[in-house]
Amino acid sequence: MADFDLVFRGRRVITRAGEVPRCIAVRDGVVVAIEPLESRLEGTETIDLADDEVLLPGLVDSHVHVNEPGRTEWEGFATATRAAAAGGVTTIIDMPLNSIPPTTTVDGLQVKRKAAQDTAHVDVGFWGGAIPGNIDDLRGLHDAGVFGFKCFMTDSGVDEFPPLSPEELEEYLGVLASYGAKMIVHAEDSTAIERAPAPHGRHYSDFLASRPRGSENVAIAHLIEAARHTGASVHLLHLSSSDAVPMLRTARREGIRMTVETCPHYLVFEAEAIADGATQFKCCPPIREIGNREELWAALSRGDIDCVVSDHSPCTAELKRLDVGEFDSAWGGISSLQIGLPAVWTEARLRGHTLVDVVRWMSQRPAEIARLQHKGRIERGYHADFAVFAPDDAFVVDPAHLHHRNPVTPYAERALAGVVRSTWLRGRRVTGDEPQGRLITRGGVE
Structure with missing residues (x-):
């Protein structure tokens, strides 16, 4: 009998030792077991990787709106996790809003878990939500295993998830600090947005002016x-403004417990190239100028930005208002869960980065920040969560071949490098036919 259930043998495997x-x-x-290739371990199933394939740890996407x-x-x-698996993502953590009810009470969390049970193709965990009036619900959610709490500092776009005021934010951070829970924050300033020009019409430049860098920076x-005042652990979501990087670097140098993420769309696209009426590119905070994009890449290279996650926030085609192309009335969110890895790899390799870097940004650091075991x-x-990735293969994005529910994405018709050839969850290949994902909590698997 074979010594192991499964063995992968390959010339290119990303481990602690590199590739x-x-x-x-x-x-x-x-x-x-992790042994030199010449050891020739044998499994009940043995996979010999092709010379053009690399074995990666399954990606961890800690910012997904299901x-x-x-x-x-x-x-x-079902659709989100099938898309995740097709993109090499083996673990997602679901955001607490855009569902009804939101995950702001233990009862709301149980409703979410029931919806995900027996339908998920990858492992699924949950963030809790922090909104005005639910401060007494936070400890119960924490004890129930959420990975932390999300709040907004400006309007979320949905009525059932209002933002915290500056005073409430500090109060909630103090409570969370008392039992070591993390707050993850959508940081845009309401006053700065109110003072900016109102979004209108089909020009992306007008929408961009309505969400200025200053709204993030403040x-x-x-x-x-x-x-700093509360001693809480905080995570900054979807950094878009490169102007904020120096103060983030200073804060962390001073010992403030803060981590930072950005998203593929901020690293791939540039505002100058977004066509009139192309509302599939609308998100908040917005995609900014090419110079800003390059500064984000520099911050990621230095470690000022910890990780890259999707902020997959889809909607129906109707809500994107593609028929009229008006940015003010379109839903803001990017659909990219399945193509984050090739999107980031395509740009990373042009800037001299390796797959070891990409794995750190898209697997290792998101898992560490969420305290995933x-x-x-x-x-x-x-x-044994793996993605078999062919980094030198290429494809053109066809929305009809994506698995998320509505075939709308700004990556449509974009040529990308890197193809996920298979995804494995706990040593079993994910085919998209039989759901095999589990619900996970801060303490492990349910």
Whole structure:
């Protein structure tokens, strides 16, 4: 009998040692041995990788809006997780808003879990929500295993998830700090947005002017001071403004417990190239200018930005107002869960980065920030979550071939490098036919 359930053998495997030739052995869904390629470990199933394939740890996407229940016509757990698996993502953490009810009470969390149970193709965890009036619900959600709490500093776009005022933010941070919970924050300043020109019409430049960099910068400065005062652990969501990077660097140097993410669309697209009426590009905070994009890449290279996650926030085609192309009335959100890896890799390789860098940004660091156990690395004792990736293969994005519910994405017709050839969850190949994902909590698997 074979010693292991599954063995991968390949000349290119991303491990703690970098990109190296290795044999990876799996038993009971866990990596149990990592040996030199010449050791020739044998499994009940043995996969010999092609010379053009690299074995990556499954990606961890900690910023996904699944929207089910309540807005399932926008997205659902079955479609979102099938898209995730097709993109090499083996773990997602669902955001607490855009579903009805939002995940702001333990009862709301249980509704979410019921919707995801038995339909998920990858592992699914949940963020809780922090909104005015639910401060007494936070500890119950924390004890129920959410990975932390999301709040907004400006209008969220949905009535059932209002923002915290500056005073409420500080109060909530103080409570969360008392039991070590994390706050993840959408940082845009309401006053700065109110003072900016109102969005209108088909010109992307007019929409961009309505969400100025200053709206992010002011909100981030306030968040830093609130975190300094309370000692809370905070995570800054979807950084778009490169202007904020120096103060983020200073805050972290001073010991403020703060981590930072950005998203593929801020690293790929530039405002100058967005056509009139192209509302599929609308998101908040917005995609900014090419110079801003390059500064974000520099910050990611230096480690000032920790990770890259999708902020997959889909809606129906009707809500994107593609028929009229008016940015003021279109829903703001980018659909990209399935294509984040090739999108980032395409741009990263042009700037001299390696797959080791991409794995750190899109697997290792998101898992560490969310305090996910046994995820984000190919390492002994970790889950056998893998993506078989062909980095030199290429394709053109066809929305009809994407698995998320509504075939709308700004990546349509874009040529990308890198193809995910297979995805494995706990040593089993994810085919998209049989859901095999599990619900996970801060303490492990339910």
